[in-house]
Amino acid sequence: MPRKKSSRTINHRQKERISAIRQRRSDRINARQEEGWEILNESTLGSPEEGLVIAHFGLNVEVENQQGGICRCAVRETAGIEPVCGDRVVWQRANPDQGVITAVIDRHSTLQRPGPYRRLKTIAANIDQIFITTTSNHLNTGLLDRYLVAAEAAEIIPILLINKMDLAQNPEELMEQMAPYRAMNYQILAISATTGLGMSELEQLLTEKTSIFVGQSGVGKSSLVRHWVPEKTAPAIGEVNHSTGKGRQTTTVARLYHLENGGTIIDSPGIREFGLHNISKESVASYFRDIAPYLQGCRFSNCSHSHEPGCRVLSAIKDGKIDIIRLKSLHRIQESLEKSSH
Ligand SMILES: Nc1nc2c(ncn2[C@@H]2O[C@H](COP(=O)(O)OP(=O)(O)OP(=O)(O)O)[C@@H](O)[C@H]2O)c(=O)[nH]1
Ligand SMILES: [Mg+2]
Ligand SMILES: [Zn+2]
Structure with a gap:
């Protein structure tokens, strides 16, 4: 049975989140001052140009201009989202080595x-x-x-x-x-x-x-x-x-x-575990190319493909159409999503 969330927990979480956001913002401002970003004076900014983000670390975004030159940029809050590697951005030069990103161009992926x-x-x-x-x-x-x-x-x-x-x-x-x-x-x-x-x-x-x-x-x-x-x-x-x-x-x-x-x-930096918590437990199987075609054929619409009668996935395994290792892997991913949702 789904657990009923108490409003107190939510409030507590919300408070934590708000204070974390405040902290991050003030850290950002402090660090920016320490790194000399305040020298970016609006009135002396160059005209907007397009660039490509080649790296983003801390407050620094390295942007490559259309001639292949590289400029260290800060991100203006109005840019809306944090630019990442591969982003096309609009930026303005403040001095020979520094600039400011004003917008992130729509991403195709x-x-x-x-x-x-x-x-x-x-x-x-x-x-x-x-x-x-x-x-x-x-x-x-x-x-x-x-x-x-x-x-x-x-x-x-x-x-x-x-x-x-x-x-x-x-x-x-x-x-x-x-x-x-x-x-x-x-x-x-x-x-x-x-x-x-x-x-x-x-x-x-x-x-x-x-x-x-x-x-x-x-x-x-x-x-x-x-x-x-x-x-x-x-x-x-x-x-x-x-x-x-x-x-x-x-x-x-x-x-x-x-x-x-x-x-x-x-x-990219190596990681130990690749979390998939943005993907729902119900939809994971549809991203398994070998299992997906059989999902509609199970007798029960909420079939877990582990023991149910009339399971098309299990019969496809029996017929050698799907490797059992892949089903085990699917179940492991689903279990990990279940744990993280509690
Ligand atoms: N024998 C062998 N060693 C390799 C090969 N490719 C990389 N290595 C070695 O593997 C080690 C790690 O290589 P990296 O390129 O730093 O690995 P990475 O995936 O970038 O690691 P992170 O940056 O930590 O995510 C180094 O000692 C490499 O020399 C290969 O084809 N054969
Ligand atoms: Mg590496
Ligand atoms: Zn099934």
């Missing part, structure tokens, strides 16, 4: 994940394709499935990258694990940033598109970017704990780079 205070955090905007990066030695299909749900929900094309193929113990077994994904028509590339395997194929896919690399810390996202980006501008790469395969979050903010083939790539 956004990749989001839940952030603090139950708010959605936008990671990047205007992305054409998401490269979900994992590795041959620590293939994490659970996380892969979460990213796939996020990509499908955001209507952005996902492509699966298996990096560190040079470390693969058993490439055949790996390809077997990927069989359900191939059957769902996801494009899969087996690559190695170290040996260069598959890198020219990957480069072709990046041509004239905006792509983001996502995945756990240490899978090699920045190493891939370094393959194309000149040493002095390239991102740092980190170390990996050999037994767990986990990295140490070397990249801390998303950053955008241009390729010679007209492609644009965004390197």
Whole structure:
């Protein structure tokens, strides 16, 4: 039975949220003064121009102008939303190195994940394709499935990258694990940033598109970017704990780079868990490409596809149409959403 929320809890939460917003605002003003942003004098601002956000950290937004120059910008409150990597913005120059963003131009796509205070955090905007990066030695299909749900929900094309193929113990077994994904028509590339395997194929896919690399810390996202980006501008790469395969979050903010083939790539910080709390428990299954076609056929409309008679999903598993691992993965995601909603 649904729990009745008492109005006291809501009030308490609201109070917390309001005080957090106030605190953030005053922190922002203080930090801005410390960093010398008050020198942005309205009357001396240059005329509005369009730019591309290449990074956003703290109060600083790095904006690239149409000639390729970079300017550090503050965001005017009237811009409405916080600009993120990949955003097209309108900005005005205040002095040779600083400017102010006055508007964020409409986005054609956004990749989001839940952030603090139950708010959605936008990671990047205007992305054409998401490269979900994992590795041959620590293939994490659970996380892969979460990213796939996020990509499908955001209507952005996902492509699966298996990096560190040079470390693969058993490439055949790996390809077997990927069989359900191939059957769902996801494009899969087996690559190695170290040996260069598959890198020219990957480069072709990046041509004239905006792509983001996502995945756990240490899978090699920045190493891939370094393959194309000149040493002095390239991102740092980190170390990996050999037994767990986990990295140490070397990249801390998303950053955008241009390729010679007209492609644009965004390197993002690795994360341990990819929350999907913005997606309802009921709708998750519809983002599983292999399970979705059977959902309408179950006898009960609220079928959990675990034990019910007349379940089309379970019969499709019996017939070998869906891999049981994918149903288990769906159930795990649903459980995690259930927990987080209490
Ligand atoms: N053997 C092998 N090692 C690789 C490969 N690609 C990257 N690495 C190593 O993996 C480690 C982590 O690489 P990063 O590029 O920093 O990983 P990341 O995904 O950017 O990590 P975060 O920034 O923390 O999210 C480094 O020591 C790389 O040298 C590969 O194809 N093969
Ligand atoms: Mg990195
Ligand atoms: Zn069912």
